[in-house]
Amino acid sequence: MAYELHYWPCIQGRGEFVRLALEAAGADYLDVTREDGIDDMLERLGAPPRPAFAPPFLRDGDLVIGQASAILLHLGPRLGLVGESEADRIWTHQIQLTIADAVAEVHETHHPIATSLFYEDQKPEAARRAAAFRDERIPKFLGWLERVLGANPAGPRHLVGDRLSYADLSLFQLVEGLAYAFPQATERALAATPMVVALHRRVVSLPRVAAYLSSDRRLPFSEDGIFRRYPELDG
Amino acid sequence: MAYELHYWPCIQGRGEFVRLALEAAGADYLDVTREDGIDDMLERLGAPPRPAFAPPFLRDGDLVIGQASAILLHLGPRLGLVGESEADRIWTHQIQLTIADAVAEVHETHHPIATSLFYEDQKPEAARRAAAFRDERIPKFLGWLERVLGANPAGPRHLVGDRLSYADLSLFQLVEGLAYAFPQATERALAATPMVVALHRRVVSLPRVAAYLSSDRRLPFSEDGIFRRYPELDG
Incomplete structure:
Protein backbone atom coordinates (compact mmCIF):
# COMPACT_ATOMS: atom_id res chain seq x y z
CA MET A 1 0.00 0.00 0.00
CA ALA A 2 1.28 3.48 -0.80
CA TYR A 3 2.48 5.74 1.98
CA GLU A 4 0.25 8.77 2.49
CA LEU A 5 2.02 12.02 3.30
CA HIS A 6 -0.14 14.77 4.75
CA TYR A 7 1.35 18.24 4.69
CA TRP A 8 0.56 21.77 3.61
CA PRO A 9 0.33 21.65 -0.18
CA CYS A 10 1.99 24.94 -1.10
CA ILE A 11 5.25 24.90 0.83
CA GLN A 12 8.28 22.68 1.23
CA GLY A 13 8.39 23.21 4.99
CA ARG A 14 9.10 20.33 7.31
CA GLY A 15 7.27 17.97 4.97
CA GLU A 16 10.10 18.32 2.48
CA PHE A 17 12.44 16.23 4.63
CA VAL A 18 9.95 13.38 4.31
CA ARG A 19 9.29 13.97 0.60
CA LEU A 20 13.02 13.84 -0.13
CA ALA A 21 13.36 10.46 1.58
CA LEU A 22 10.36 9.03 -0.25
CA GLU A 23 11.59 10.40 -3.58
CA ALA A 24 15.22 9.34 -3.13
CA ALA A 25 14.05 5.80 -2.37
CA GLY A 26 11.62 5.68 -5.28
CA ALA A 27 8.85 4.88 -2.80
CA ASP A 28 5.22 4.60 -3.74
CA TYR A 29 3.54 7.48 -1.97
CA LEU A 30 0.67 9.87 -2.21
CA ASP A 31 1.16 13.54 -1.40
CA VAL A 32 -2.44 13.73 -0.24
CA THR A 33 -3.13 17.45 -0.01
CA ARG A 34 -1.53 18.17 -3.37
CA GLU A 35 -3.89 15.68 -4.98
CA ASP A 36 -7.04 16.33 -3.02
CA GLY A 37 -6.72 19.54 -1.02
CA ILE A 38 -6.36 19.95 2.71
CA ASP A 39 -9.77 18.80 3.99
CA ASP A 40 -8.71 15.23 4.64
CA MET A 41 -5.53 16.40 6.37
CA LEU A 42 -7.35 18.80 8.64
CA GLU A 43 -9.90 16.15 9.51
CA ARG A 44 -7.28 13.54 10.36
CA LEU A 45 -5.04 15.99 12.21
CA GLY A 46 -5.88 15.71 15.85
CA ALA A 47 -8.11 12.68 15.32
CA PRO A 48 -8.03 9.87 17.87
CA PRO A 49 -6.51 7.57 18.83
CA ARG A 50 -3.14 9.21 18.10
CA PRO A 51 -3.60 12.87 17.18
CA ALA A 52 -0.62 14.63 15.64
CA PHE A 53 0.24 18.06 17.01
CA ALA A 54 0.85 19.50 13.54
CA PRO A 55 1.57 18.45 9.94
CA PRO A 56 3.44 16.67 8.51
CA PHE A 57 2.10 13.26 9.37
CA LEU A 58 2.40 10.00 7.50
CA ARG A 59 -0.09 7.20 7.18
CA ASP A 60 1.48 3.78 6.77
CA GLY A 61 -1.41 1.33 6.86
CA ASP A 62 -2.94 1.61 10.31
CA LEU A 63 -0.10 3.70 11.67
CA VAL A 64 -0.27 7.49 11.72
CA ILE A 65 3.02 9.16 12.61
CA GLY A 66 3.67 12.86 13.14
CA GLN A 67 6.90 14.83 13.65
CA ALA A 68 9.16 14.80 10.57
CA SER A 69 12.05 13.25 12.50
CA ALA A 70 9.86 10.45 13.85
CA ILE A 71 8.51 9.82 10.34
CA LEU A 72 12.08 9.45 9.07
CA LEU A 73 12.93 7.17 11.98
CA HIS A 74 10.05 4.97 10.85
CA LEU A 75 10.76 5.18 7.14
CA GLY A 76 14.55 4.83 7.30
CA PRO A 77 14.75 1.03 7.52
CA ARG A 78 11.75 0.55 5.21
CA LEU A 79 13.26 2.72 2.47
CA GLY A 80 16.82 1.47 2.88
CA LEU A 81 17.89 4.93 4.00
CA VAL A 82 19.64 3.99 7.22
CA GLY A 83 22.25 1.43 8.29
CA GLU A 84 21.37 -1.98 9.65
CA SER A 85 22.88 -1.66 13.11
CA GLU A 86 21.10 -0.12 16.07
CA ALA A 87 24.15 2.11 16.59
CA ASP A 88 23.90 3.49 13.05
CA ARG A 89 20.16 4.01 13.39
CA ILE A 90 20.31 6.02 16.60
CA TRP A 91 23.25 8.07 15.31
CA THR A 92 21.43 8.86 12.09
CA HIS A 93 18.43 9.92 14.15
CA GLN A 94 20.60 12.08 16.40
CA ILE A 95 21.93 13.90 13.34
CA LEU A 117 1.95 37.24 13.77
CA PHE A 118 3.16 38.18 10.32
CA TYR A 119 6.83 38.77 9.67
CA GLU A 120 5.94 42.39 9.09
CA ASP A 121 4.80 42.62 12.71
CA GLN A 122 8.16 41.48 14.10
CA LYS A 123 10.75 42.93 11.74
CA PRO A 124 13.02 44.71 14.23
CA GLU A 125 13.23 41.59 16.39
CA ALA A 126 13.78 39.46 13.29
CA ALA A 127 16.69 41.66 12.24
CA ARG A 128 18.42 41.15 15.58
CA ARG A 129 17.69 37.44 15.66
CA ALA A 130 18.86 36.91 12.08
CA ALA A 131 22.14 38.69 12.71
CA ALA A 132 22.96 36.32 15.55
CA PHE A 133 21.81 33.35 13.51
CA ARG A 134 24.02 34.34 10.57
CA ASP A 135 27.10 35.09 12.65
CA GLU A 136 26.93 32.32 15.21
CA ARG A 137 24.48 29.59 14.38
CA ILE A 138 24.96 28.93 10.65
CA PRO A 139 28.72 28.41 11.14
CA LYS A 140 28.06 26.32 14.23
CA PHE A 141 25.55 23.95 12.63
CA LEU A 142 27.43 23.59 9.34
CA GLY A 143 30.70 23.28 11.23
CA TRP A 144 29.25 20.45 13.29
CA LEU A 145 28.10 18.63 10.15
CA GLU A 146 31.60 19.08 8.71
CA ARG A 147 33.05 17.57 11.88
CA VAL A 148 30.64 14.63 11.64
CA LEU A 149 31.74 13.98 8.06
CA GLY A 150 35.40 14.27 8.95
CA ALA A 151 34.98 11.92 11.91
CA ASN A 152 33.14 9.21 9.95
CA PRO A 153 35.43 6.15 10.04
CA ALA A 154 34.02 5.10 6.66
CA GLY A 155 35.06 8.40 5.11
CA PRO A 156 33.41 11.74 4.42
CA ARG A 157 31.18 10.73 1.54
CA HIS A 158 28.24 10.20 3.89
CA LEU A 159 27.27 11.31 7.38
CA VAL A 160 26.85 7.73 8.61
CA GLY A 161 28.87 4.78 7.36
CA ASP A 162 29.40 4.25 3.65
CA ARG A 163 25.84 4.54 2.43
CA LEU A 164 23.21 7.15 1.74
CA SER A 165 20.93 7.86 4.70
CA TYR A 166 18.01 10.16 5.27
CA ALA A 167 20.41 12.37 7.24
CA ASP A 168 22.40 13.01 4.04
CA LEU A 169 19.19 14.06 2.31
CA SER A 170 18.33 16.35 5.20
CA LEU A 171 21.79 17.91 5.07
CA PHE A 172 21.12 18.67 1.41
CA GLN A 173 17.80 20.32 2.26
CA LEU A 174 19.29 22.34 5.11
CA VAL A 175 22.10 23.65 2.93
CA GLU A 176 19.72 24.34 0.07
CA GLY A 177 17.36 26.23 2.34
CA LEU A 178 20.08 28.23 4.06
CA ALA A 179 21.55 29.17 0.69
CA TYR A 180 18.11 30.36 -0.39
CA ALA A 181 17.34 32.34 2.74
CA PHE A 182 20.80 33.68 3.62
CA PRO A 183 22.85 33.49 0.42
CA GLN A 184 25.73 35.67 1.57
CA ALA A 185 26.04 34.30 5.08
CA THR A 186 25.72 30.73 3.86
CA GLU A 187 28.35 31.16 1.18
CA ARG A 188 30.73 32.45 3.83
CA ALA A 189 30.03 29.54 6.14
CA LEU A 190 30.27 26.93 3.37
CA ALA A 191 33.74 28.19 2.48
CA ALA A 192 34.86 26.54 5.72
CA THR A 193 32.95 23.28 5.21
CA PRO A 194 34.12 21.64 1.97
CA MET A 195 32.88 18.18 2.93
CA VAL A 196 29.38 19.54 3.51
CA VAL A 197 29.52 21.20 0.09
CA ALA A 198 30.67 17.97 -1.53
CA LEU A 199 27.91 15.91 0.09
CA HIS A 200 25.31 18.48 -0.91
CA ARG A 201 26.53 18.23 -4.49
CA ARG A 202 26.51 14.44 -4.38
CA VAL A 203 22.90 14.37 -3.20
CA VAL A 204 21.83 16.76 -5.97
CA SER A 205 23.29 14.41 -8.54
CA LEU A 206 21.57 11.25 -7.30
CA PRO A 207 19.38 10.23 -10.25
CA ARG A 208 16.10 10.01 -8.33
CA VAL A 209 16.79 13.21 -6.40
CA ALA A 210 17.77 15.05 -9.59
CA ALA A 211 14.59 13.86 -11.29
CA TYR A 212 12.53 14.99 -8.33
CA LEU A 213 14.18 18.40 -8.10
CA SER A 214 13.47 19.10 -11.75
CA SER A 215 9.86 17.89 -11.52
CA ASP A 216 6.84 19.91 -10.54
CA ARG A 217 6.55 17.77 -7.43
CA ARG A 218 9.35 19.88 -5.99
CA LEU A 219 7.77 23.06 -4.78
CA PRO A 220 9.87 26.22 -4.94
CA PHE A 221 11.15 27.94 -1.84
CA SER A 222 8.94 30.88 -0.96
CA GLU A 223 8.23 33.44 1.71
CA ASP A 224 5.41 31.25 3.05
CA GLY A 225 7.79 28.46 4.03
CA ILE A 226 10.43 27.99 6.70
CA PHE A 227 13.36 29.17 4.58
CA ARG A 228 12.48 32.70 3.50
CA ARG A 229 14.53 35.13 1.51
CA TYR A 230 14.17 38.53 3.10
CA PRO A 231 17.24 40.39 1.85
CA GLU A 232 17.30 42.56 4.95
CA LEU A 233 17.92 39.44 7.06
CA ASP A 234 21.01 38.38 5.11
CA GLY A 235 24.33 40.17 5.07
CA MET B 1 27.81 -1.38 33.35
CA ALA B 2 26.33 1.86 34.63
CA TYR B 3 24.97 4.40 32.20
CA GLU B 4 26.98 7.61 32.13
CA LEU B 5 25.00 10.80 31.76
CA HIS B 6 26.96 13.88 30.71
CA TYR B 7 25.25 17.20 31.25
CA TRP B 8 25.80 20.59 32.84
CA PRO B 9 26.06 19.95 36.59
CA CYS B 10 24.17 22.96 37.94
CA ILE B 11 20.90 22.97 36.00
CA GLN B 12 18.03 20.63 35.27
CA GLY B 13 17.88 21.67 31.62
CA ARG B 14 17.36 19.08 28.93
CA GLY B 15 19.35 16.57 30.93
CA GLU B 16 16.51 16.38 33.42
CA PHE B 17 14.31 14.45 31.00
CA VAL B 18 16.98 11.75 30.93
CA ARG B 19 17.62 11.86 34.69
CA LEU B 20 13.92 11.39 35.37
CA ALA B 21 13.80 8.27 33.20
CA LEU B 22 16.89 6.80 34.84
CA GLU B 23 15.58 7.61 38.32
CA ALA B 24 12.04 6.38 37.70
CA ALA B 25 13.43 3.06 36.46
CA GLY B 26 15.88 2.70 39.34
CA ALA B 27 18.69 2.43 36.79
CA ASP B 28 22.34 2.27 37.70
CA TYR B 29 23.80 5.50 36.34
CA LEU B 30 26.52 8.01 36.96
CA ASP B 31 25.79 11.72 36.65
CA VAL B 32 29.36 12.32 35.54
CA THR B 33 29.79 16.07 35.84
CA ARG B 34 28.17 16.21 39.27
CA GLU B 35 30.69 13.67 40.53
CA ASP B 36 33.80 14.78 38.69
CA GLY B 37 33.28 18.23 37.14
CA ILE B 38 32.85 19.12 33.51
CA ASP B 39 36.32 18.41 32.08
CA ASP B 40 35.50 14.90 30.94
CA MET B 41 32.22 16.07 29.38
CA LEU B 42 33.85 18.89 27.46
CA GLU B 43 36.57 16.57 26.22
CA ARG B 44 34.14 13.92 25.03
CA LEU B 45 31.73 16.45 23.53
CA GLY B 46 32.58 16.74 19.90
CA ALA B 47 34.99 13.82 20.00
CA PRO B 48 35.10 11.40 17.08
CA PRO B 49 33.74 9.17 15.81
CA ARG B 50 30.26 10.45 16.75
CA PRO B 51 30.48 13.97 18.16
CA ALA B 52 27.40 15.28 19.92
CA PHE B 53 26.29 18.81 19.04
CA ALA B 54 25.60 19.70 22.68
CA PRO B 55 24.98 18.12 26.08
CA PRO B 56 23.22 16.03 27.25
CA PHE B 57 24.79 12.87 25.93
CA LEU B 58 24.73 9.38 27.32
CA ARG B 59 27.41 6.71 27.28
CA ASP B 60 26.09 3.18 27.19
CA GLY B 61 29.13 0.96 26.78
CA ASP B 62 30.62 1.82 23.40
CA LEU B 63 27.63 3.90 22.34
CA VAL B 64 27.55 7.66 22.81
CA ILE B 65 24.15 9.21 22.14
CA GLY B 66 23.24 12.89 22.10
CA GLN B 67 19.89 14.68 21.90
CA ALA B 68 17.66 14.09 24.91
CA SER B 69 14.86 12.63 22.77
CA ALA B 70 17.24 10.19 21.07
CA ILE B 71 18.63 9.17 24.45
CA LEU B 72 15.10 8.39 25.64
CA LEU B 73 14.39 6.48 22.43
CA HIS B 74 17.42 4.34 23.26
CA LEU B 75 16.71 3.99 26.98
CA GLY B 76 12.96 3.41 26.74
CA PRO B 77 13.04 -0.33 26.00
CA ARG B 78 16.06 -0.92 28.24
CA LEU B 79 14.42 0.74 31.24
CA GLY B 80 10.95 -0.68 30.64
CA LEU B 81 9.65 2.83 30.02
CA VAL B 82 7.94 2.24 26.68
CA GLY B 83 5.51 -0.30 25.26
CA GLU B 84 6.60 -3.43 23.46
CA SER B 85 5.06 -2.74 20.06
CA GLU B 86 6.71 -0.70 17.36
CA ALA B 87 3.52 1.37 17.13
CA ASP B 88 3.69 2.26 20.83
CA ARG B 89 7.37 3.08 20.59
CA ILE B 90 7.09 5.49 17.69
CA TRP B 91 4.02 7.14 19.23
CA THR B 92 5.81 7.60 22.56
CA HIS B 93 8.71 9.14 20.67
CA GLN B 94 6.40 11.43 18.72
CA ILE B 95 4.95 12.72 22.00
CA LEU B 117 23.31 37.18 24.90
CA PHE B 118 22.06 37.56 28.44
CA TYR B 119 18.35 37.81 29.15
CA GLU B 120 19.01 41.37 30.24
CA ASP B 121 20.12 42.16 26.68
CA GLN B 122 16.84 40.99 25.14
CA LYS B 123 14.17 41.91 27.65
CA PRO B 124 11.77 43.87 25.42
CA GLU B 125 11.75 41.06 22.86
CA ALA B 126 11.36 38.51 25.63
CA ALA B 127 8.33 40.33 26.97
CA ARG B 128 6.61 40.17 23.57
CA ARG B 129 7.59 36.57 22.99
CA ALA B 130 6.49 35.47 26.45
CA ALA B 131 3.08 37.11 26.06
CA ALA B 132 2.41 35.10 22.91
CA PHE B 133 3.76 31.96 24.53
CA ARG B 134 1.50 32.38 27.56
CA ASP B 135 -1.62 33.20 25.59
CA GLU B 136 -1.27 30.82 22.67
CA ARG B 137 1.34 28.17 23.13
CA ILE B 138 0.93 26.99 26.73
CA PRO B 139 -2.77 26.29 26.16
CA LYS B 140 -1.99 24.68 22.81
CA PHE B 141 0.68 22.29 24.08
CA LEU B 142 -1.18 21.37 27.28
CA GLY B 143 -4.42 21.09 25.34
CA TRP B 144 -2.78 18.67 22.93
CA LEU B 145 -1.50 16.52 25.79
CA GLU B 146 -5.02 16.55 27.25
CA ARG B 147 -6.37 15.38 23.91
CA VAL B 148 -3.77 12.61 23.74
CA LEU B 149 -4.80 11.41 27.20
CA GLY B 150 -8.48 11.57 26.31
CA ALA B 151 -7.91 9.66 23.08
CA ASN B 152 -5.89 6.86 24.65
CA PRO B 153 -7.96 3.70 24.12
CA ALA B 154 -6.47 2.29 27.34
CA GLY B 155 -7.72 5.28 29.32
CA PRO B 156 -6.31 8.60 30.49
CA ARG B 157 -4.01 7.32 33.21
CA HIS B 158 -1.05 7.33 30.81
CA LEU B 159 -0.19 8.97 27.52
CA VAL B 160 0.49 5.63 25.80
CA GLY B 161 -1.32 2.42 26.61
CA ASP B 162 -1.81 1.34 30.22
CA ARG B 163 1.74 1.70 31.50
CA LEU B 164 4.20 4.36 32.55
CA SER B 165 6.40 5.61 29.73
CA TYR B 166 9.15 8.17 29.49
CA ALA B 167 6.61 10.47 27.85
CA ASP B 168 4.59 10.52 31.08
CA LEU B 169 7.73 11.53 32.97
CA SER B 170 8.42 14.25 30.42
CA LEU B 171 4.86 15.54 30.75
CA PHE B 172 5.50 15.83 34.48
CA GLN B 173 8.69 17.80 33.89
CA LEU B 174 7.06 20.09 31.32
CA VAL B 175 4.17 20.89 33.67
CA GLU B 176 6.52 21.34 36.61
CA GLY B 177 8.73 23.67 34.61
CA LEU B 178 5.87 25.71 33.18
CA ALA B 179 4.37 26.08 36.64
CA TYR B 180 7.72 27.33 37.90
CA ALA B 181 8.34 29.78 35.07
CA PHE B 182 4.81 30.98 34.37
CA PRO B 183 2.78 30.21 37.49
CA GLN B 184 -0.23 32.35 36.65
CA ALA B 185 -0.48 31.44 32.97
CA THR B 186 0.10 27.76 33.68
CA GLU B 187 -2.54 27.66 36.41
CA ARG B 188 -5.03 29.13 33.95
CA ALA B 189 -4.14 26.61 31.26
CA LEU B 190 -4.20 23.65 33.63
CA ALA B 191 -7.74 24.54 34.68
CA ALA B 192 -8.77 23.26 31.23
CA THR B 193 -6.63 20.10 31.30
CA PRO B 194 -7.68 17.96 34.28
CA MET B 195 -6.21 14.78 32.84
CA VAL B 196 -2.81 16.42 32.48
CA VAL B 197 -3.05 17.58 36.09
CA ALA B 198 -3.96 14.09 37.25
CA LEU B 199 -1.09 12.46 35.37
CA HIS B 200 1.35 15.05 36.73
CA ARG B 201 0.16 14.22 40.23
CA ARG B 202 0.43 10.49 39.59
CA VAL B 203 4.04 10.83 38.44
CA VAL B 204 4.95 12.87 41.52
CA SER B 205 3.66 10.09 43.74
CA LEU B 206 5.59 7.25 42.10
CA PRO B 207 7.86 6.01 44.89
CA ARG B 208 11.12 6.26 42.96
CA VAL B 209 10.22 9.65 41.50
CA ALA B 210 9.13 10.96 44.90
CA ALA B 211 12.40 9.76 46.43
CA TYR B 212 14.36 11.42 43.66
CA LEU B 213 12.49 14.71 43.91
CA SER B 214 13.17 14.96 47.63
CA SER B 215 16.85 14.01 47.24
CA ASP B 216 19.74 16.35 46.58
CA ARG B 217 20.14 14.68 43.20
CA ARG B 218 17.18 16.78 42.04
CA LEU B 219 18.55 20.20 41.28
CA PRO B 220 16.26 23.16 41.88
CA PHE B 221 14.84 25.21 39.04
CA SER B 222 16.84 28.38 38.57
CA GLU B 223 17.37 31.34 36.31
CA ASP B 224 20.31 29.54 34.69
CA GLY B 225 18.13 26.77 33.28
CA ILE B 226 15.50 26.49 30.59
CA PHE B 227 12.50 27.15 32.81
CA ARG B 228 13.14 30.56 34.39
CA ARG B 229 10.94 32.56 36.68
CA TYR B 230 11.08 36.15 35.58
CA PRO B 231 7.90 37.61 37.08
CA GLU B 232 7.67 40.18 34.31
CA LEU B 233 7.25 37.36 31.77
CA ASP B 234 4.25 35.83 33.54
CA GLY B 235 0.83 37.38 33.80
Missing part, protein backbone atom coordinates in the same frame (compact mmCIF):
# COMPACT_ATOMS: atom_id res chain seq x y z
CA GLN A 96 18.39 14.33 12.04
CA LEU A 97 17.24 15.84 15.34
CA THR A 98 20.13 18.30 15.26
CA ILE A 99 19.25 19.31 11.71
CA ALA A 100 15.65 19.73 12.89
CA ASP A 101 16.91 22.04 15.63
CA ALA A 102 18.69 24.11 12.98
CA VAL A 103 15.50 24.28 10.93
CA ALA A 104 13.52 25.43 13.96
CA GLU A 105 16.05 28.21 14.47
CA VAL A 106 15.66 29.25 10.84
CA HIS A 107 11.95 29.68 11.50
CA GLU A 108 12.75 31.85 14.50
CA THR A 109 14.75 34.24 12.33
CA HIS A 110 11.59 35.54 10.67
CA HIS A 111 9.21 34.74 13.55
CA PRO A 112 11.13 35.52 16.74
CA ILE A 113 8.03 36.74 18.59
CA ALA A 114 5.03 34.69 17.52
CA THR A 115 4.01 32.27 14.79
CA SER A 116 0.58 33.87 14.92
CA GLN B 96 8.45 13.20 23.37
CA LEU B 97 9.48 15.21 20.31
CA THR B 98 6.44 17.45 20.72
CA ILE B 99 7.26 18.01 24.39
CA ALA B 100 10.82 18.84 23.29
CA ASP B 101 9.39 21.42 20.88
CA ALA B 102 7.49 22.98 23.78
CA VAL B 103 10.67 23.06 25.86
CA ALA B 104 12.55 24.76 23.02
CA GLU B 105 9.84 27.41 22.90
CA VAL B 106 10.18 27.96 26.63
CA HIS B 107 13.85 28.72 26.05
CA GLU B 108 12.88 31.23 23.37
CA THR B 109 10.74 33.16 25.85
CA HIS B 110 13.83 34.42 27.68
CA HIS B 111 16.24 34.18 24.74
CA PRO B 112 14.25 35.27 21.67
CA ILE B 113 17.25 36.95 20.04
CA ALA B 114 20.39 34.95 20.82
CA THR B 115 21.59 32.27 23.19
CA SER B 116 24.90 34.11 23.30
